[in-house]
Amino acid sequence: MTQPDVLDTVQLLTPEGTRVADHRYDPRVAHLDPAALRELYADMVLTRRFDTEATALQRQGELGLFTPSLGQEGAQVGSAHALAPQDYVFPAYREHGVLHVRGLDLTDVLKQFRGVDHGGWDPAEHRVHLFTLVVGAHPLHAVGYAMGVQRDGDVATGDPNRDTAVIAYFGDGATSQGDVSEALTFAAVNQAPVVFFVQNNQWAISVPTSGQTRVPLVQRGVGFGIPSVQVDGNDPLACYAVTAEALDRARNGGGPTFIEAVTYRMGAHTTSDDPLRYRDAAEVAAWRAKDPIDRLRRYLADAGELPQQFLDDLDARAEELAVHVRDTVHAMTPPPAESMFDHVYATPHSLVDAERAWFRDYESALEDGSVR
Amino acid sequence: MTTMADRTDATTTVPTEKLTLARALTLGMRTALRHDPSVLLMGEDIGRLGGVFRVTDGLQAEFGPDRVVDTPLAESGIVGTAIGLAMRGYRPVCEIQFDGFVFPAFDQITTMLAKLHARSLGRITVPVVIRIPYGGGIGAVEHHSESPEVLFAHTAGLRVVSPATPADAYTMIQEAIASPDPVIFLEPKGRYWDKAEVALTPYGTPGAGLDKARVVRPGADLTVVAYGPTVHTALRAAEVAAEEGTSLEVIDLRTISPLDHDTVVESVRGTGRCVVVHEAAVSHGVGAEVAARVTEECFFELEAPVLRVGGYHTPYPPSRLEHHYLPSVDRLLDAVDRAMAV
Ligand SMILES: Cc1ncc(C[n+]2csc(CCOP(=O)(O)OP(=O)(O)O)c2C)c(N)n1
Numbered sequence: 001m002t003q004p005d006v007l008d009t010v011q012l013l014t015p016e017g018t019r020v021a022d023h024r025y026d027p028r029v030a031h032l033d034p035a036a037l038r039e040l041y042a043d044m045v046l047t048r049r050f051d052t053e054a055t056a057l058q059r060q061g062e063l064g065l066f067t068p069s070l071g072q073e074g075a076q077v078g079s080a081h082a083l084a085p086q087d088y089v090f091p092a093y094r095e096h097g098v099l100h101v102r103g104l105d106l107t108d109v110l111k112q113f114r115g116v117d118h119g120g121w122d123p124a125e126h127r128v129h130l131f132t133l134v135v136g137a138h139p140l141h142a143v144g145y146a147m148g149v150q151r152d153g154d155v156a157t158g159d160p161n162r163d164t165a166v167i168a169y170f171g172d173g174a175t176s177q178g179d180v181s182e183a184l185t186f187a188a189v190n191q192a193p194v195v196f197f198v199q200n201n202q203w204a205i206s207v208p209t210s211g212q213t214r215v216p217l218v219q220r221g222v223g224f225g226i227p228s229v230q231v232d233g234n235d236p237l238a239c240y241a242v243t244a245e246a247l248d249r250a251r252n253g254g255g256p257t258f259i260e261a262v263t264y265r266m267g268a269h270t271t272s273d274d275p276l277r278y279r280d281a282a283e284v285a286a287w288r289a290k291d292p293i294d295r296l297r298r299y300l301a302d303a304g305e306l307p308q309q310f311l312d313d314l315d316a317r318a319e320e321l322a323v324h325v326r327d328t329v330h331a332m333t334p335p336p337a338e339s340m341f342d343h344v345y346a347t348p349h350s351l352v353d354a355e356r357a358w359f360r361d362y363e364s365a366l367e368d369g370s371v372r
Numbered sequence: 373m374t375t376m377a378d379r380t381d382a383t384t385t386v387p388t389e390k391l392t393l394a395r396a397l398t399l400g401m402r403t404a405l406r407h408d409p410s411v412l413l414m415g416e417d418i419g420r421l422g423g424v425f426r427v428t429d430g431l432q433a434e435f436g437p438d439r440v441v442d443t444p445l446a447e448s449g450i451v452g453t454a455i456g457l458a459m460r461g462y463r464p465v466c467e468i469q470f471d472g473f474v475f476p477a478f479d480q481i482t483t484m485l486a487k488l489h490a491r492s493l494g495r496i497t498v499p500v501v502i503r504i505p506y507g508g509g510i511g512a513v514e515h516h517s518e519s520p521e522v523l524f525a526h527t528a529g530l531r532v533v534s535p536a537t538p539a540d541a542y543t544m545i546q547e548a549i550a551s552p553d554p555v556i557f558l559e560p561k562g563r564y565w566d567k568a569e570v571a572l573t574p575y576g577t578p579g580a581g582l583d584k585a586r587v588v589r590p591g592a593d594l595t596v597v598a599y600g601p602t603v604h605t606a607l608r609a610a611e612v613a614a615e616e617g618t619s620l621e622v623i624d625l626r627t628i629s630p631l632d633h634d635t636v637v638e639s640v641r642g643t644g645r646c647v648v649v650h651e652a653a654v655s656h657g658v659g660a661e662v663a664a665r666v667t668e669e670c671f672f673e674l675e676a677p678v679l680r681v682g683g684y685h686t687p688y689p690p691s692r693l694e695h696h697y698l699p700s701v702d703r704l705l706d707a708v709d710r711a712m713a714v
Contacts, residue, residue: 064512065513112514114692115511115513115690115693115694116692118514118687133472133514135473136445174445177445177476204416205416205421207444211444272424273424277420277422334690340684340687340693352685355686363696371702372702
């Protein structure tokens with residue numbers, strides 16, 4: 001068995017935007033030129049703009065609910081940039097930054113929050129599974145998918161376009177679920193090509209991480225015999241580096257990795273939540289000073305790599321995204337009522353068929369006024 | 373084992389207060405916590421936050437974090453440890469945050485909690501209450517609007533109850549806590565904000581019991597059997613029907629396991645017609661159980677087949693379609709019309 005290794009928290013960029021040397025992880029980011037770093041930066045800015053817009057739409061009554069990713073853009077965008085096209089992603093329910101990097105139209109996320117469907121996108125298109133709202137249920141799916149990848153022989157072939165890794169995103173709260181421990185067990189005993197990416201955003205609704213664990217979460221992975229690493233989750237560069245290493249390990253047949261990204265949920269749990277009831281403003285302010293977007297901007301600006309033209313273009317892209325989000329949401333209408341009978345089964349089911357027929361008759365009788 | 377009746381205090385005047393159903397639950401639990409040191413509450417976000425519906429608001433401040441426990445995020449853990457606490461003499465009241473999140477605990481509830489009393493030949497009692505906000509109509513996302521009652525009612529060893537009014541919420545939660553049996557306590561979340569006058573009886577005052585249905589509106593022509601969120605629907609339908617000259621008798625089942633067939637049968641013997649309404653899917657549901665018993669026991673009095681109104685055999689739909697799925701006043705009256713036309 002590989003010796004589980006726990007290193008100090010990996011950080012490549014300080015909150016002030018200063019690059020710190022790290023001989024283990026520097027090679028992982030050496031190829032990222034200023035243009036690539038600017039894309040990383042842009043993706044975080046766009047994710048945040050999406051977040052702001054969706055939150056506003058919820059406030060205006062256009063969405064029933066929204067789960068902001070505010071503050072977690074570094075962990076999400078940084079890790080997602082390390083993914084290969086053939087890799088498969090299992091998100092929880094606030095990984096908007098990951099979805100954006102994978103190329104999804106983020107308005108697809110809002111269909112569920114507007115209440116027009118339960119899914120919103122074709123998982124195969126960008127190799128991103130649907131959101132899972134039952135906390136902790138999906139890491140097992142990621143492991144099973146990875147076991148399938150193993151059986152298909154899509155690991156350790158040496159072909160970078162073929163070797164495939166799977167990544168599961170979940171939160172600190174989710175680590176308490178039995179299903180998550182089972183996922184770690186199955187991944188470890190099968191040496192499945194999967195990466196567990198835990199965003200420890202310090203809160204599971206009103207319960208602080210100390211309500212879920214007595215030890216740093218990174219040690220959970222160690223206990224299962226899984227190489228584990230803690231990373232500064234507000235450092236997009238470090239998140240990229242540790243995820244790249246973990247994905248490579250998976251693709252090369254080295255089995256699973258457990259990553260704890262230490263970050264912070266800057267906003268409410270959801271738009272229905274009132275964090276003022278359980279945490280104080282000083283804590284939020286302390287984390288604001290470690291903002292992932294600010295730190296990459298400082299780094300690029302200090303290096304003279306943030307030309308005004310780029311910033312202006314980015315502003316325009318963000319504005320365009322905001323308009324797109326607003327327009328798309330406003331135009332989202334509920335599907336026909338009868339669609340609730342669609343896809344309940346993949347093959348005909350007499351009860352569903354009978355109820356659909358009854359429903360159709362009832363609704364048309366409603367329309368022609370022959371029933372109330 | 374002490375029962376509620378053993379602990380009845382001599383009362384003089386009982387204060388009443390206008391309360392929401394949610395607040396009535398809070399005060400019911402507060403009363404139990406004050407009078408029985410073995411009672412404790414456990415669940416996700418129930419302490420500092422007071423629960424996502426604020427049903428435990430203020431209770432951790434009054435009783436401390438050992439009696440109002442913010443648990444780790446693990447429903448199987450909540451129910452499993454509640455079983456152990458109960459074996460040690462405590463009366464845990466578990467909050468499951470939403471109906472759709474009880475399933476990680478389903479194993480503990482159905483294989484362990486429900487059976488320990490029988491398996492131990494009655495030596496072990498497990499007085500655990502599992503509170504579950506259930507039902508739809510609140511515009512929520514997936515897993516937040518479901519009605520899983522039959523999954524529990526089908527399991528011997530569990531009592532399954534659901535209050536429909538603030539007054540019942542206040543007394544039934546206390547009766548559930550005092551019960552030596554495990555109780556699945558289903559709270560109609562869509563009615564949490566309904567307000568009514570509640571008599572704040574002292575702890576131990578005998579209530580209507582956890583195994584009795586109630587006729588909440590007498591009528592002559594047809595019996596509507598409802599529970600939880602649909603009691604309100606049935607009462608509104610009865611008003612409309614009355615204006616049209618049809619007199620509906622409305623029964624609030626209050627308890628799903630056991631089902632108080634006597635009250636239902638007595639009513640249907642009088643009216644000769646019966647419609648059952650619930651949010652849960654009609655197929656294999658409570659309505660089927662009621663219909664079967666009514667058919668057995670009122671065969672010669674029945675003027676029409678027993679009809680059922682409820683959800684479809686589909687996943688609970690996205691919120692913008694839920695009004696098509698939920699039994700509305702109109703859909704209930706349509707069934708009433710069909711039964712009356714026979
Ligand atoms: C099985 C289950 N139990 C409870 C909930 C209600 N709930 C939704 S999110 C959440 C907290 C999750 O915290 P964490 O895993 O840390 O992720 P975060 O929301 O902070 O991203 C809870 C309790 C749920 N969705 N699923």
